[in-house]
Amino acid sequence: MTDGVIGTRSDLARRIAEVATLEGEFELRSGQISNRYFDKYRFEGMPSLLKPLARAMADLIPAETEVVAGLELGGIPLVTAISLETGIPAAFVRKEAKTYGTCQAIEGQDVAGRRVTFIEDVISTGGAVKDAYHLAIGSQAHILAVVCAIWRGEGAPAIQGLPRLPVLPVFTRADLENAR
Numbered sequence: 001m002t003d004g005v006i007g008t009r010s011d012l013a014r015r016i017a018e019v020a021t022l023e024g025e026f027e028l029r030s031g032q033i034s035n036r037y038f039d040k041y042r043f044e045g046m047p048s049l050l051k052p053l054a055r056a057m058a059d060l061i062p063a064e065t066e067v068v069a070g071l072e073l074g075g076i077p078l079v080t081a082i083s084l085e086t087g088i089p090a091a092f093v094r095k096e097a098k099t100y101g102t103c104q105a106i107e108g109q110d111v112a113g114r115r116v117t118f119i120e121d122v123i124s125t126g127g128a129v130k131d132a133y134h135l136a137i138g139s140q141a142h143i144l145a146v147v148c149a150i151w152r153g154e155g156a157p158a159i160q161g162l163p164r165l166p167v168l169p170v171f172t173r174a175d176l177e178n179a180r
Contacts, residue, residue, distance in 0.1 A: 006052040013171055013179035016043045016053070016150075021176065030125040038150055038176065040121040044077040053149055053170065054081035057119065060147045060168040061086065065117040067109050067141075069093050071132050074121030078149065082119060091116070093132045111141035118146040123167065126159030133162055150176065 006012045019042045026037040043049040057078065061068065069091040070079025076092055083090035089109050097105040116136060120129055129146050136143055143165060151157040151169035159165050 006048065009056065010179065012049070012052050012056065013175050015049055016171070017176040017179045019043050019046065019049065021180065028124050030127055032124060036173075036177075038122050038152060038173075040074045040149065043149075044074065044121065050077065050081050051085075054078065054085045056170045057147050057149065058082050058085045060145075060170065061088070061117050062115075062144045064115050065144060066114045067091050067111055067116045068119050069106065069109075069111065069116050069132070069136065069141075070119045071121075071128055075119045078121060079119040093118070093135060095128070095131065097135075105135045106139055106141075111136060111139050113140055114142065115144050116141045117144050120146055120148040122150045122152055123148045123157070123159075123169070124153045126153070126162070126167070129159050129165075129167075130161050133159075133165065 020039045022037045022039055026034050028034055065088060068079050068082050068088050070076045071093050072095050079090045091109040091111055092107045094105050097103055118129060133143055145166040145168055147168045150171050152173040157167035157169050159167060
């Protein structure tokens with residue numbers, strides 16, 4: 001790494017770990033308690049990290065993807081950067097349909113009948129992905145995979161309740177822990 005430029009995947013892992021790893025006691029979305037937390041907003045808000053991370057995530061997107069869909073809220077900056085990197089249209093998946101305006105749960109693109117890859121930031125158990133999956137299936141989308149920046153879960157990447165949905169992480173928790 002020279003002059004702040006990320007040269008390799010290990011440089012990127014090290015910089016993300018330096019910037020985003022917090023020690024303490026944290027409750028995760030899943031309800032689990034962890035003494036290590038990866039604060040995604042600390043790397044998603046830094047162009048010098050977001051851009052190379054978007055490139056690395058773009059490399060994992062299945063070739064047949066027609067729409068990349070970022071999950072609220074941490075997946076939104078990632079999907080926007082990936083869309084800019086790849087030219088693939090972006091959609092934005094809310095946690096639930098809004099109650100005003102278009103009253104949609106998925107904004108930006110019509111996903112009906114289209115091949116969609118989810119974009120997520122940090123996944124522990126995949127609860128948010130599972131919720132988004134059901135919203136997207138309800139909109140007649142064909143979900144191909146979920147690409148995430150960090151898999152912090154136990155074992156091989158997989159979403160509880162969606163064992164056939166491929167989970168494609170750029171980094172695992174171990175990658176970041178070993179990079180520091």
